Amino acid sequence: MDSGKPVNGSVLACYHDEWKVALDSGEVLRCSVRARHFAGMGSEEKLLVPGDRVEVALFEDGSRVIERRLPRETVLSRLRPRMKRDVEQVIVANAEQLVAVASVASPKLNRRFLDRYLVVAEDAELKSVIVFNKIDLAPEEDWRPHAAAYEKAGYVVVPTCALDGRGVDELRTHIDGTFSIFTGQSGAGKSSLLNVIEPGLGIKVREVSEATNKGRHTTSNVTVFRLAENTLVADTPGFRELGFWRIHPDDLDQLFPEFAEYIPRCKFTIGCSHLPEPGCAVKAAVEAGELDAERYDSYVRLMRDLRR
Ligand SMILES: Nc1nc2c(ncn2[C@@H]2O[C@H](COP(=O)(O)OP(=O)(O)O)[C@@H](O)[C@H]2O)c(=O)[nH]1
Numbered sequence: 451m452d453s454g455k456p457v458n459g460s461v462l463a464c465y466h467d468e469w470k471v472a473l474d475s476g477e478v479l480r481c482s483v484r485a486r487h488f489a490g491m492g493s494e495e496k497l498l499v500p501g502d503r504v505e506v507a508l509f510e511d512g513s514r515v516i517e518r519r520l521p522r523e524t525v526l527s528r529l530r531p532r533m534k535r536d537v538e539q540v541i542v543a544n545a546e547q548l549v550a551v552a553s554v555a556s557p558k559l560n561r562r563f564l565d566r567y568l569v570v571a572e573d574a575e576l577k578s579v580i581v582f583n584k585i586d587l588a589p590e591e592d593w594r595p596h597a598a599a600y601e602k603a604g605y606v607v608v609p610t611c612a613l614d615g616r617g618v619d620e621l622r623t624h625i626d627g628t629f630s631i632f633t634g635q636s637g638a639g640k641s642s643l644l645n646v647i648e649p650g651l652g653i654k655v656r657e658v659s660e661a662t663n664k665g666r667h668t669t670s671n672v673t674v675f676r677l678a679e680n681t682l683v684a685d686t687p688g689f690r691e692l693g694f695w696r697i698h699p700d701d702l703d704q705l706f707p708e709f710a711e712y713i714p715r716c717k718f719t720i721g722c723s724h725l726p727e728p729g730c731a732v733k734a735a736v737e738a739g740e741l742d743a744e745r746y747d748s749y750v751r752l753m754r755d756l757r758r
């Protein structure tokens with residue numbers, strides 16, 4: 451029997467019973483899945499998500515079947531919303547970088563939300579790039595101090611305007627040759643930026659948010675685009691909820707990279723939660739203005755959330 455010619459590729463999008471795959475040759479195909487190869491795995495493991503590397507068999511009759519999923523290098527996960535028990539939802543597999551898109555106006559800059567994304571990326575061991583979009587809508591003095599706070603924390607911040615293209619060339623240098631996930635609040639301009647980065651993608655802007663989405667895709671509304679041989683980008687909807695998947699409160703301080711130099715100086719080096727403990731070097735650095743007060747505020751809120 452014809453066993454098909456095996457080729458490798460990356461899953462771009464998942465539909466009800468069809469998977470869009472970019473073969474390494476560059477060809478994009480719709481494929482089905484050979485269920486028996488996925489049987490016997492845990493239900494979550496059985497799922498394919500955008501970014502998954504797969505082996506596809508190409509048959510002479512034209513059918514193409516995903517035979518197996520290759521091991522995942524990285525996963526960006528969240529707690530699957532509205533479940534009775536804790537279940538992991540992998541959003542994207544194999545990405546290397548998070549591009550956290552925030553708008554400086556409409557919707558207004560939401561630093562709590564941005565910090566939550568940055569923490570999830572740190573936990574997933576992804577590099578992060580922060581984009582401040584819609585700089586045409588706010589004077590620079592409004593957003594510059596926030597950009598400076600993130601730069602001081604060690605993050606790259608790229609101010610952009612998707613309407614006139616400012617900052618887009620710089621953003622492109624950060625995504626060339628890597629696999630990035632564009633995330634951020636609904637309406638921040640993720641899809642608009644991708645359309646400017648790669649004219650011709652033609653992604654719908656103002657796309658329905660996750661909450662009102664009628665479920666065109668099965669798991670999430672995430673789509674990966676292949677811009678060049680080694681450049682992949684994932685466009686995601688603005689997740690209403692980004693619940694932490696298996697982040698322990700004791701580890702949260704490790705996910706704020708700028709805290710690292712202060713943590714060893716806390717009086718209680720083991721078990722200092724950097725809340726109101728005596729002799730906390732992190733808290734002292736915030737009071738002295740060495741660490742950013744808003745980042746610390748995010749830390750405190752996320753800590754409360756994790757301990758609930
Ligand atoms: N003024 C302004 N509007 C923008 C900019 N970028 C995107 N928009 C608008 O913001 C809205 C939401 O954009 P969209 O790309 O769909 O956001 P997404 O939900 O993050 O993908 C659309 O009406 C865009 O035209 C920008 O830099 N400046």
Ligand SMILES: [Mg+2]
Nearest residue numbers: 640641656657
């Ligand atoms: Mg969008």
Ligand SMILES: [Zn+2]
Nearest residue numbers: 716722724730
């Ligand atoms: Zn401390």
